[in-house]
Amino acid sequence: MNSLLEDLQWRGLIHQCTDQDALSKLLDSGSQTIYIGFDPTATSLHVGGLMQLMMLRRFQRAGHRPIALVGGATGMIGDPSGKSEERNLQTADQLERNVAGVEAQMRQFLDFDGDDGAILLNNYQWMKDYSYLEFLRDVGKNFPVGTMLGKDSVRSRLGSDAGLSYTEFSYMLLQAYDFVYLAQHHGCQIQAGGSDQWGNVTAGIDLGRRMLGKTLYGFTAPLLTTSDGRKMGKTESGAIWLDPQRTSPYAFYQYWINVEDADVMKCIAYLTEIEREEYESLKSDTESNPGARTAQKRLAQWMTEFVHGQQGLDSAQRASKILFGGEIGDADDAQLKEIFADVPSETVPRDRLAGEGLWIVEALQISGLVSSSGEARRAIKEGGVYVNNQRAGDQQMKLTTDDLASESMLVLRRGKRKYSLLRFE
Incomplete structure (x- = not known):
């Protein structure tokens, strides 16, 4: 043949x-x-x-x-x-x-x-x-x-x-x-x-x-479908587009990272130029250690770089790290809104950051991460409170415009994955 x-x-x-x-x-x-x-x-x-x-x-x-x-x-x-x-x-x-x-x-x-x-x-x-x-x-x-x-x-x-x-x-x-x-x-x-x-x-x-x-x-x-027969490339918010204005590199990357084990090897075979030897190695890794998601990471990396270039891949990986507690750096409002799309958010008057600033205990209560000032103090004392993914150890900390992660947003986290977004307008 x-x-x-x-x-x-x-x-x-x-x-x-x-x-x-x-x-x-x-x-x-x-x-x-x-x-x-x-x-x-x-x-x-x-x-x-x-x-x-x-x-x-x-x-x-x-x-x-x-x-x-x-x-x-x-x-x-x-x-x-x-x-x-x-x-x-x-x-x-x-x-x-x-x-x-x-x-x-x-x-x-x-x-x-x-x-x-x-x-x-x-x-x-x-x-x-x-x-x-x-x-x-x-x-x-x-x-x-x-x-x-x-x-x-x-x-x-x-x-x-x-x-x-x-x-x-x-x-x-x-x-x-x-x-x-x-x-x-x-x-x-x-x-x-x-x-x-x-x-x-x-x-x-x-x-x-x-x-x-x-x-x-x-x-x-064959059509690109999931193992249960549904068309791939669609999410609750719509299709996965190649245009970065319609589907950002971050959302594109996240789609492939979250592909099911039953579908990931088919995606690699259908959509990438990964050769057979590497394919077989990834398949073996998926079967022996599915929790490592080695194939999904390789798929997301290959697809995002291919469609959006190295810059798009870097941006997507940086955004993914932010979601898992990495340094936020120079993110803008649009990026943070997308990264934390499923996170509870509250809008706060911007003048609350003026003067001495907004007491972190109050900020935690506004965000819904705590139900009382006493709970907020205990969480800070135990080292479980983060402002823009940086641990906040001072119960008297006051938040000002210098603490914003982007133009108008501030990211609060309690524990490993419990986030809240405050938007100051």
Whole structure:
């Protein structure tokens, strides 16, 4: 088997393939072109999209040429695959912003330089001037309706309460034509995608045979899901985005640190370029000493550095240390608010810090960490009270603006993990 396919195989990244033996021979014959489509539903990709970008990156590192196709045209329609109801159609302006954001992120992970570099395309380029009548004559006549009705993505929606509009029904034709266009104009013979795209992939292969008389190839990777079947990359607050403005490096890092033992090795195999020898070592460590969370730490480190760079990783690790009692240093309000998002907080008039300042015993009572002044004094005397993660041993200590950890916040802690945040406004 081709060495690249062998790597994908042990990683568990081949879910379905039209003809794996023939694909292996094709890859062995020389550099090939492969494409994956990305519908621009937001201004940023999330970790599910990163998994597909990593697939293109794996092919590029093996000497092949990737095409990252942004669906400026198909994004106007919306893919019904894996959806229980129709997407809301986006405005042209929103779609344009989404396309620009996604394109910028793709350039971060793929090498587009040189004559053999990756290609970044937008299918709106070849669909915008294609008339409806011409499309029906050229493409529509090559699509048997019975075959379309047999696709899982169509059949499941037809049997649901939401139904399926003609608009979404047409999506398959548009995506299939992308494969034909790329085969004609860029010599692309391979399409990849998530397992929910199998119907669209095979539709493109069939259309290529009918319109071009060519044999095209396709395969899909499993979706990124947890061991109990839920999609990964989502939290209570929403998706895990690649854009640091939407998901900070700290939140991104924390997501991977907290991945369950049952899922961590799959994440390492699917999303990273960690080699098999290290993978097996991490797997052994997880099985023999799960409490050390060695694999989670390596996953979080690799992913955060890859997506956000060394500076983003340093920032995330520094913030994580703060949560576990490390020095707060030069944090700002936004960072502290995020780090201590689940910590009780109280707002206090800023003038309480003026003059002699706010007595620490009162501050502890305001924070809710103690119920009385006597309890506060005992906690301080026993060495269990911390201001900005620095032990406070003086029962008479007065807090002033010099004690703020950031522009307006002060962090109080009792014991190892009982925090409260005071915001002075």
